[in-house]
Amino acid sequence: MTPLRLDCRPLPAGTETAPESGALTGVVISVAGELDATNADDLESSIGRMRHPGRPLVLDLGALTFMDSTGLHVxxxxxxxxxxxxxxxxxxxxRDLPARLLQITEVWDALDIHPSTDAAIAALSSAFGPTTRLERPSCG
Structure with missing residues (x-):
């Protein structure tokens, strides 16, 4: 089994804001490896520590090679x-097996899924318009 690896970074400057408060910023978390019952709880805890309530969260799953139902539930x-x-x-x-699981379970249509991280960021930019960065988030 390939261990799960995470990388967290702030969304690029000027891509998003919480419209009601003007507060910035969200994060992009890249997930790599295999997501299953052995590490799903760890992933959920890590995401909870890295994300900022009320702000956008983008999970980049491009390097995720496997996901089972526990990963789907996370x-x-x-x-x-x-x-x-x-x-x-x-x-x-x-991609690949994780994409197939999301499609088979019909979760694909219930979530905002983008072909790339850049496309997700562009969708956030178009939703909120240009902004000025007010703070730099920590990812941990």
């Missing part, structure tokens, strides 16, 4: 939590 729970906190949740670069 994505659905994180989606629900982010939306309840007033943020937006986007998946990017979903």
């Amino acid at each position: 994505l659905l729970r994180v989606h629900r939590q982010v939306r309840q906190d007033g943020g937006s949740f986007h998946l990017a670069a979903v």
Whole structure:
């Protein structure tokens, strides 16, 4: 099994803002490796520490090679939590087996899924318009 690896970075300057508060910023979290019952809880905890309530979260799954139903449930729970906190949740670069799982379960149509991280960021930019960066988030 390939261990799960995470990388977190802030969204680029000027790509998004929370419209009601003017507060910036969201994060992009890149997930690599295999997501299954052995590490799904760790991923959910890590995302909880890295994300900013009320702000956009983009999960780049381009390097995720495998995901089982526990990983799917993590994505659905994180989606629900982010939306309840007033943020937006986007998946990017979903490929191969993870993409197939999302399609078979019909979750694909329920989430905001973009072909790349750049496309997800562009969607955020068009939704909120140009902004000025007010703060730099930490990713941990």
